[in-house]
Amino acid sequence: MNYEFLIKDLSLNLSQKSIGTDKGLAKIGDGIVNLAYSVAKSTFLTKNNSNNNVIRTGKKVGKTILGVALKNADMKNYAKSRASIHDLADTVESLIAYIWLTNKMSLKEIISFLADNLTGDLYNRAEEIRIATIAFTTLLNYIKKFLPEK
Numbered sequence: 788m789n790y791e792f793l794i795k796d797l798s799l800n801l802s803q804k805s806i807g808t809d810k811g812l813a814k815i816g817d818g819i820v821n822l823a824y825s826v827a828k829s830t831f832l833t834k835n836n837s838n839n840n841v842i843r844t845g846k847k848v849g850k851t852i853l854g855v856a857l858k859n860a861d862m863k864n865y866a867k868s869r870a871s872i873h874d875l876a877d878t879v880e881s882l883i884a885y886i887w888l889t890n891k892m893s894l895k896e897i898i899s900f901l902a903d904n905l906t907g908d909l910y911n912r913a914e915e916i917r918i919a920t921i922a923f924t925t926l927l928n929y930i931k932k933f934l935p936e937k
Contacts, residue, residue: 807865816880827901856923
């Protein structure tokens, strides 16, 4: 189904800030980000374990991971001025929701993209944070081409 009608109002004044600071998009994006990361992490862990067990995990993505990824991708211009780490994370969630709602990437593509960019020991929390930040930074750099230039 096409969900672009949910963002029709944004097209009237489409800008980096209008997408990145939309609270409704952030709420939708929160679910997309957490689902995509959980499935990507489960996929990575299942494919990379030595005893061939299926591993399912429901880990939420921390605000710091998303906020730092936005900074690393040099996309703070999408966030509001003087944004907290929570605000920056909301911006990432808004951007990912926008990309999904405009059919630029499907949920399956987002999951695959994240899974393909995971490496290392995801059982070590500090290592997982580092790796997840890199994966989300890479995703943000990839989706820039689908977003307004101003």
